[in-house]
Amino acid sequence: xxxxxxxxxxxxxxxxxxxxxxxxxxxxxxxxxxxxxxxxxxxxxxxxxxxxxxxxxxxxxxxxxxxxxxxxxxxxxxxxxxxxxxxxxxxxxxxxxxxxxxxxxxxxxxxxxxxxxxxxxxxxxxxxxxxxxxxxxxxxxxxxxxxxxxxxxxxxxxxxxxxxxxxxxxxxxxxxxxxxxxxxxxxxxxxxxxxxxxxxxxxxxxxxxxxxxxxxxxxxxxxxxxxxxxxxxxxxxxxxxxxxxxxxxxxxxxxxxxxxxxxxxxxxxxxxxxxxxxxxxxxxxxxxxxxxxxxxxxxxxxxxxxxxxxxxxxxxxxxxxxxxxxxxxxxxxxxxxxx
Amino acid sequence: xxxxxxxxxxxxxxxxxxxxxxxxxxxxxxxxxxxxxxxxxxxxxxxxxxxxxxxxxxxxxxxxxxxxxxxxxxxxxxxxxxxxxxxxxxxxxxxxxxxxxxxxxxxxxxxxxxxxxxxxxxxxxxxxxxxxxxxxxxxxxxxxxxxxxxxxxxxxxxxxxxxxxxxxxxxxxxxxxxxxxxxxxxxxxxxxxxxxxxxxxxxxxxxxxxxxxxxxxxxxxxxxxxxxxxxxxxxxxxxxxxxxxxxxxxxxxxxxxxxxxxxxxxxxxxxxxxxxxxxxxxxxxxxxxxxxxxxxxxxxxxxxxxxxxxxxxxxxxxxxxxx
Numbered sequence: 042x043x044x045x046x047x048x049x050x051x052x053x054x055x056x057x058x059x060x061x062x063x064x065x066x067x068x069x070x071x072x073x074x075x076x077x078x079x080x081x082x083x084x085x086x087x088x089x090x091x092x093x094x095x096x097x098x099x100x101x102x103x104x105x106x107x108x109x110x111x112x113x114x115x116x117x118x119x120x121x122x123x124x125x126x127x128x129x130x131x132x133x134x135x136x137x138x139x140x141x142x143x144x145x146x147x148x149x150x151x152x153x154x155x156x157x158x159x160x161x162x163x164x165x166x167x168x169x170x171x172x173x174x175x176x177x178x179x180x181x182x183x184x185x186x187x188x189x190x191x192x193x194x195x196x197x198x199x200x201x202x203x204x205x206x207x208x209x210x211x212x213x214x215x216x217x218x219x220x221x222x223x224x225x226x227x228x229x230x231x232x233x234x235x236x237x238x239x240x241x242x243x244x245x246x247x248x249x250x251x252x253x254x255x256x257x258x259x260x261x262x263x264x265x266x267x268x269x270x271x272x273x274x275x276x277x278x279x280x281x282x283x284x285x286x287x288x289x290x291x292x293x294x295x296x297x298x299x300x301x302x303x304x305x306x307x308x309x310x311x312x313x314x315x316x317x318x319x320x321x322x323x324x325x326x327x328x329x330x331x332x333x334x335x336x337x338x339x340x341x342x343x344x345x346x347x348x349x350x351x352x353x354x355x356x357x358x359x360x361x362x363x364x365x366x367x368x369x370x371x372x373x374x375x376x377x378x379x380x
Numbered sequence: 381x382x383x384x385x386x387x388x389x390x391x392x393x394x395x396x397x398x399x400x401x402x403x404x405x406x407x408x409x410x411x412x413x414x415x416x417x418x419x420x421x422x423x424x425x426x427x428x429x430x431x432x433x434x435x436x437x438x439x440x441x442x443x444x445x446x447x448x449x450x451x452x453x454x455x456x457x458x459x460x461x462x463x464x465x466x467x468x469x470x471x472x473x474x475x476x477x478x479x480x481x482x483x484x485x486x487x488x489x490x491x492x493x494x495x496x497x498x499x500x501x502x503x504x505x506x507x508x509x510x511x512x513x514x515x516x517x518x519x520x521x522x523x524x525x526x527x528x529x530x531x532x533x534x535x536x537x538x539x540x541x542x543x544x545x546x547x548x549x550x551x552x553x554x555x556x557x558x559x560x561x562x563x564x565x566x567x568x569x570x571x572x573x574x575x576x577x578x579x580x581x582x583x584x585x586x587x588x589x590x591x592x593x594x595x596x597x598x599x600x601x602x603x604x605x606x607x608x609x610x611x612x613x614x615x616x617x618x619x620x621x622x623x624x625x626x627x628x629x630x631x632x633x634x635x636x637x638x639x640x641x642x643x644x645x646x647x648x649x650x651x652x653x654x655x656x657x658x659x660x661x662x663x664x665x666x667x668x669x670x671x672x673x674x675x676x677x678x679x680x681x682x683x684x685x686x687x688x689x690x691x692x693x694x695x696x697x698x699x700x701x702x703x
Contacts (some may be wrong), residue, residue, distance in 0.1 A: 098599055100591075101505065130602035137600075142593040147615040156611075157601045208601060 045248050046072040046095075046216055051108035053087075053094045063320040064090040064103070066272040072216065077242065077249040079263035079280070081256060081295065085317050087272035088252045092218050096129050112215070131161040134209030134247075138221040140202035144193035150177075151189030154208050161212045176207040180237060199230035203237065210241055217242075218250045223258065235262055256299050260284060265357065268292050271317050271328035274347055278358040288350045288360040288367075290333045327363070335364045409695035416691020419684035426681055429473050430480035437470035441651050450667055459673040462659065468673050471651040475674065478652045479681065481563075482636040483629040486570035491625060493571065494578025501579070502586030512583065516576035525638060528569040532644035536565060562646050566639060570632050581624055585617035592616070619696035623689050630685025637678055653678050 053065040065087045072078050080088045093099050095110050095117065110117040117128060129135075137143050145153055154176065155169035164172065170189060177185035180203040193201060202222060209217060219238065223231035239262055242249050251262055259266055259280065266283045268276040268291060276289040287293050297311035315332045318324075327333070330340035340363055347361040410416050429436065438458075439445075445465035453460045459468040501512035519527075539561050547555035554560075589595060590613065598608050637654025639645030641661075646652040653674040660670035 096600065098596065126602040126604060128602070129600055135597070135600040137593055137597060139593055143597045145594045145598070145612050145616070148611060156598075156603060156607070160604075160607075161602060205597065208597075 043074055044071050045074045045076075045113065047109070047111040048095065049109040049111070051091065051094055051110065052106040053090055053099065053103055054106055055100075055103045057102070057321075060321060063323055064272050065094060066320070066323065068108075068269075068272070068274055070267055070274065070277065072248050072250065074215070075242070075246045075248055077251060077262055077264045079259040079266045080250060080252045080269060081254060081259055081266060082269035083254060083313075083317055086269045088269050089220050090272075091269070092135075092220055092250060092252060095218070096133055096135070097125060098129070098135075127161065130157045130209070130214070131212050132214055133216045133218060134212070134214035135218045135220065136202070136205045136209050136222045139225045140198050140205055140222075141225065143205050144196075144201055146193050149190055149192050150196070150204055153193075154189070154204070154211065157208060158211055172211070173207070176211055177204070179241070180204070180207040180210075181233075182207075198226055199233065202226060202230075202234055206234070206237065206241070210245070210247070213245060214247060216250065217247045218252070220252045221254070222251075223253070223255070231258070238262070256295060268295070271320055271324075273328065273344075273361060275329065275362070276360040277347065278360075279355045282353070282355045282358050286354060286358075288358070288365075289329075289362050290335045290364075290366055291329050292360075293366065294332075327361075335362075335366050335369050337364060339363045406695040410691050413691040413694060415687040416695075419687030419691065422680050422684040423688060426476055426684075427480060429476040433473040433476055437467070437473045439467035439470040441466065441471050441474040443467070443470075450663075450670075452667075453669055460667070460669045462656075462670055463663070468656075468670065471656060472653070472673050472677055475651040475653045475656060475677075478646055478650055479633045479636070482566065482570065482646070482652075483632045486567045486574065486632045486636075487625060487628050489567060489571035490574035490628070491578050493575040495582055497575070498579040498582025499586060501583040502590070509583070512579060516579050519572065519576045524573045524635065525642060527573060528639050529642065529644050531569045531572070532565055532639075535568075536561060539565070559646075559650060565644075566636060566646055569639065569644075570635055573635065574628060574632065577628070578621075578624065581620060582617065585620060586613060589613050589616050620693075622696060623693045626685060626692055627689040630682045630689075633685075634678065634682055 048071070049069050051065055051068045052063075054061040054063045068087070068091050070078065080091070082088050090099070090103065094103075094105050094108075097105070097118070099105070105118060108118065112128065112132060117125065120128065144150070151170050151173055154173035155164075155166060158164045158169035158172055159166065162169075174185035174189055177188060182188060182200060182203055188196075193204075196204065206222075217238070222238075223234050226234060235258055238249060238251075241247065249262070251258070253259060263280045265277070265279050267274050268283075268289060270291050276283065276287065276292045278286075278288075283292065284296070287296060291313070294311070294313040298313065300310060313332055318328055318331070320328070324344055326342060327336070327340040327344055330336040333340065343363070345361040345363050347359050349356070350358050350360050351365060443466065445461065445467075447465070448457065448461050449465040450463055451457050451461045451465075457467050457469065459472065461467055462471070497512045497515070501509040540558055543555045543558065543561060546552070595608060595612050598612055603611075633653075636645055636652065637657060640652045640654030641658040643658075645654050656674040657671060657678070660667070660672075660674065664671045
């Protein structure tokens, strides 16, 4: 498979009153055609900022300081606004976390869905509307033609997310970026949305970047996983390797916080104490060490690079940690314990 | 999994009840609001009188009848006559013109200024935003009536002198009508007092709408900025603006009355309700109808605008659209 999207050393920071907050610090990853990449991490780990940086949809205070975003070899960070608009919605579709507020309440669904088709595909209004009705059927909303005349407030949350998916997929993008699309939805609807995206992916061959903090979703949809912490990728692995053989303490911590059907009843879920740091300086230490039960002296002095792990079951398995956590026996209860 | 299985069934309830156009929806809501409908009637009447008043009045507003000075209300003079024997009812009808003109023109001016300043502040942010906010703060920190008095005192004489010069230079009769000076000063003062409110409202609307998810979503779909402004930002900013304008129209009329009451408003011979109130106040113990007529009219119109504004607020409030 050919590399579709190649992100190299992406750095994004926010200007704040006292200086800068470093949100994305040298993130590199590749996405193949038809592949699904999951990006996991707590809130505030730079997942969304990374994805917004790809298409330069950042708030005014943020700026991309370094890096390349190569889509089929073309650097999106060098495009002018007009070219970039053709990429947004045309080559890269996005869906967002909160479907309740992602649609314009003042325009009916049809007009809203037709706009990108008219703009990117040069369709006439009637062609675009006909296509929109088809798209609604594709995302599981029956009676599309009638529903095109309705307004967002006449749709439920799950339905609106379906509309958003239909809109973002309408111009047949090569990449679909889904920024926590199921977080705001009921569990049953979540499963439906995940199934829908999988179905659309398998049918159209779109590559998907799925941002989430829900590892159970990751297991169901992703081919590969990136774990982000404090704006760094701390572990990257094929999905099976990550679940069977996690190598970064943070990944272990995230998995410990996940309830399991197979586990004994009565066991407690572990939590990761503390919260991600506010990066007002680029750290010269491992940003996770204050919360890490495995931390050694070196962690406080040097920030580890993302490097291939030893004895990897898969060549693409990389982690950024000084410690080989398989060799460390933790005291009972200390795993991912309190700070 | 087939399409059928993933078809959501959670779409009944509020959604079914209201599958109509959004503006129609808002209109239906407004029509169902009794106070708003009651408020609309005097407002429609006011505009009707303002347009057709001169054809409706039994007397000319300047016509003096010295045989019937300070006459009590009768079948001949419905609301009595003032100390110059002028028919109060006719003067109230003419006064509607002043009120409507003042309301519309001053609101239009302040709205335009407010729109420009507010949009600039909202879009551009940074220094422009700081400057606009500072200007609105400065303007609002000055007492409105004091500001109007200062404007009137400092600008009226030079403006009249300039008009006289223009008349001498051009021999154009227009420059002899000093009532234009009054109107310009009153409109100017009202607009100066009112624009900061609109500017801040629009600035806030733009700031809040710019960061809404649907704007981000539209940008993510590659929509051009102009289209996002006209289709996403402006329509969503309209609701509160319509409400503010409705309330502002009534507010401008009351403010003009206050100006007239203090002698810096529209000067005779154009009847103004505020001027009539201030004249009537001198004799309210002996001839209360002189005060009652214009004051009651003023009160009805103000309350009507307030009710309509409330009704519009409810009808256009997105939080009440359900979902």
